[in-house]
């Protein structure tokens with residue numbers, strides 16, 4: 001079992017126990033992961049690996065706080081700018097396991 005297996009397990013536990021969906025930044029903070037992008041990569045693995053446990057990873061997609069555009073594609077990254085209004089005021093995607 002390598003380090004990332006452990007982190008993945010802690011991520012499943014964190015997202016299963018949280019009351020409200022968490023952003024990658026919050027997950028990174030809780031688990032002591034320095035690079036937020038690694039959280040997105042791990043979440044993809046988590047989504048597949050928990051299927052057999054009967055649980056599911058729910059994603060609240062990122063959205064533009066200026067015009068409300070919802071980023072339904074690319075659920076595992078934080079978009080940098082809105083394709084509709086060009087705003088960079090983006091609410092990141094959030095995740096929860098139930």
Ligand SMILES: [Zn+2]
Nearest residue numbers: 064067082085
């Ligand atoms: Zn927008």
